[in-house]
Amino acid sequence: MNLDKIYQLILNWFNQLNIYELINLSLAACLLLMLIEISFWQYHLFGKLHYLQQSQTKLKTTNHNLQENQKLLDLFFAQSLDGIFLMMLDEPVQWDDTVDKEKVLDYVFNHQRIARVNQAMLDQYGASEKQLLGLTPGDFFAHDLVQGKQIWRRFFDAGRLRCETFERKLNNTPMWIEGDYLCLYNTEGKIIGHFGIQRDISERKKREVERKKAQQKIEHLNQKLAIEVQKQTTALNQTNQKLQEEIIKYQQAQQQLRYDALHDHLTGLPNRNLLIDRLEHLIERNQNHPQQKFAVLCLDVDRFKVINDSLGHLLGDQLLIALVNRLQQCQRRGDTIARIGGDEFVILLEELTCINDAIRVSQKIQQELTLPFKLENHEIFISVSIGITFNSELYTQPIYLLRNADLAMYSAKNRGKARYEIFSPAMHNIAMKKLALENQLKRVISKKELVVYYQPIVALKNNLLVGFEALVRWQTSEQKLISPQDFIPLAENIGIIIDIDLWVLREACLQLRFWQEQGLINNPLSVAVNLSTKQFSQPDFIENIDNILAETGLEGQYLKLEITENVLIENAELTREIFKQLQQREIQICLDDFGTGYSSLSYLQNFPINKIKIDRSFISQMDDNDSNPAIVRAMMMIANELNIEVIAEGIETLTQLEFLHLLGCHYVQGYWFSPPQNREKIELWLESFSQNNLQNCNNWLLPSQENKSNVVA
Incomplete structure (x- = not known):
């Protein structure tokens, strides 16, 4: 019910009352109204009091929140990485069209002062808080007031501003500042100061300048390029037809590249990539049709390196091309000939009926x-070693077929070359043992498994001991003695021969010097040490020789170095220079295995060789072969004509000794005097057989088979 209805009800009720009732009612109403008014004000006052209590609670909450916000603001102010500051005016200023803005700016630049700064701001200007507080815009823009006022004008016009300004630190160091600034106003709308956040962007500006310079340079280059492009476009339009021709040539070149990727560039034969691809297809086909047989022949030219080095690489290439022509004459329809290395070829024989088909092809090649x-006026004879392997369901990868054919080929080489060998599992076992031996050989020096043996060398004219040849032996940790024939070639292949040679050289020099100091030898004896061909290609070879002689105290005149003819062939100029330096140190050079190599006798004239050593193969067969004595006699004549001394090795019989004595051979060594023996046994030999005993060597008995060493020097 609303107030209008209540009012109407009361009015109707009054109309129904008489005068006395009305008077009494009036008095009562006055009292009632007073009570109502008192109740109203009481209610109103209680409401106001409750409102005040709520307001006071809200005020406390607000104050608490303000305090917390102030703490957060202080924390932000202190921890911010950007510089934060507050500048306040001495007196508020009005900024609108009714004032002279220039005068206002003059006032601001002198009376607006820094009131608060954080540490980041101090770091930016390199100043303390004391130095910054109170500074005015005029202080910051003293270097350019015009620019400063322009910035402030825009700032006051907008009420806020983001800008980049050029300023200076207190030590006058220039810097660029990027900042966000906000005007602060009082309730009358007048400016009382401003708040700012800014950061040092000097490095960025520096990069921008550098980028701008680079951009200008690029634009300049682009202009030049545009001019050049215009010229080239004109030229290209004129040569469009030629371009089409070039595209055709390019497509042809791509085809040629694809061809070259699968073929040998010298012979035009398929290369390893194409061979493996065909082998993969054959292996896959064989798994589905095991009755279809095929074989892989691996061919390697015997002594090709000697031919290539002697006649030159150009003639060597011509020889390979001629060889391919011969192989193609032996090729059956459907077979593949591939070149997979310098002088290594593979023939893939398909559709075989039996093993003999592959053998017949191999025999035909050897016959050709x-x-x-x-x-070019040269008549060259060559041969090839051939390894054969046949397909099997065990072969799932081409690499295994090629590996086994390669093993069979090396077996043919080891058995004398110019022949074929069929792969057998035993060949793989031998290869694995060889690999194991190589792994052991790499640690042979560190494990101290090498031993030096010494074999006496005797002068025939007076039967006096003149020296020893130092021969290395490998005695494994199981006390197994491994022949140099087995481990020296491996050491050559894996590159450890350099270290082995130097170890033997140091041990031999040290031992001879020890014998000299102990008085076990009276005459000035020498020691001969065999060196690998690879030693002479080492840049520090002479330095190593000098170091070893210095370490051991042995004089160079007591050292002789034995080399093979390959040293003279591979790098004649370098070798000649090394020989010259060795001569300066009185170290003599002995040419070992003379007569077994392929070098020209002219090397004896062109190099300062002191001695040659006739290989044991010529000495051992003198009793049974009529031609060998004649060969030995010829070698002696050549050496005498060139004033070179001769050593004959492998003397085992009195007949050999007497024959060499008649020929005038200078020195001999062999089992007739002593087998190669270790240091302890040689020392006993030196004590048992003095120099006088050697004069009666004709009465010595031949050594028994049991005393002969199973290793060869």
Whole structure:
């Protein structure tokens, strides 16, 4: 019910009352109204009091929140990485069209002062808080007031501003500042100061300048390029037809590249990539049709390196091309000939009916190569070693077929070359043992498994001991003695021969010097040490020789170095220089295994060789072969004519000794005097057989088979 209805009800009720009732009612109403008014004000006052209590509670909450916000603001102010400051005016200023803005700016630049700064701001200007507080815009823009006032004008016009300004630190160091600034106003709308956040962007500006310079340079280059492009476009339009021709040539070149990727560039034969691809197809086909047989032949030219080095690489390439022509004459329809290395070829024989088909092809190749090759007035005879392996369901990868054919080929080489060998599992076992031996050999020096043996060398004219040859032996940790024939070639292949040679050289020099100091030898004896061909290609070879002689105290005149003819062939100029330096140190050079190599006798004239050593193969067969004594006699004549001394090795019989004595051979060594023995046994030999005993060597008995060493020098 609303107030209008209540009012109407009361009015109707009054109309129904008489005068006395009305008077009494009026008095009562006055009292009632007073009570109502008192109740109203009482209610109103209680409401106001409750409101005040709520307001006071809210005020406390607000004050608490303000205090917390102030703490957060202080924390932000202190921890911010950007510089934060507050500048306040001495007196508020009005900024609108009714004032002279220039005068206002003059006032601001002198009376607006820094009131608060954080540490980041101090770091930016390199100043303390005391130095910054109270500074005015005029202080910051003293270097350019015009620019400063322009910035402030825009700032006051907008009420806020983001800008980049050039300023200076207190030590006058220039810097660029990027900042966000906000005007602060009082309730009358007048400016009382401003708040700012700013950061040092000097490095960024520096990069921008550098980028701008680079951009200008690029634009300049682009202009030049545009001019050049215009010229080239004109030229290209004129040569459009030629371009089409070039595209055709390019497509042809791509085809050629694809061809080259699968073929040998010298012979035009398939290369390893294409061979493996065909082998993969054959292996896959064989798994589905095991009755279809095929074989892989691996061929390697015997002594090709000697031919290549002697006649030159150009003639060597011509020889390989001529060889391919011969192989193609032996090729059956459907077979593949591939070149997979320098002088290594593979023939893939398909559709075989039996093993003999592959053997017949191998025999035909050997027969074709019995005829000489005639190249540029040279008549060249060559042979090949062939390894054969046949397909099997065990072969799942081409690499295994090629590996086994390669093993069979090396077996053919080891058995004398110019022949074929069929792969057998035993060959793989031998290869694995060889690999194991190589792994052991790499640690042979560190494990101290090498031993030096010494074999006496005797002068025939007076039967006096003149020295020893130092021969290395490998005695494994199981006390197994491994022949140099087995481990020296491996050491050559894996590169450890350099270290082995130097170890033997140091041990031999040290031992000879020890014998000299102990008085076990009276005459000035020498020691001969064999060196690998690879030693002479080492840049520090002479330095190593000098170091060893210095370490051991042995004089160079007591050292002789034995080399093979390959040293003279591979790098004649370098070797000649090394020989010259060795001569300066009185170290003599002995040419070992003379007569077994392929070098020219002219090397004896062109190099300062002191001695040659006739290989044991010529000495051992003198009793049974009529031609060998004649060969030895010829070698002696050549050496005498060139004033070179001769050593004969492998003397085992009195007949050999007497024959060499008649020929005038200078020195001999062999089992007739002593087998190679270790240091302890040689020392006993020196004590048992003095120099006088050697004069009666004709009465010595031949050594028994049991005393002969199973190793060869």
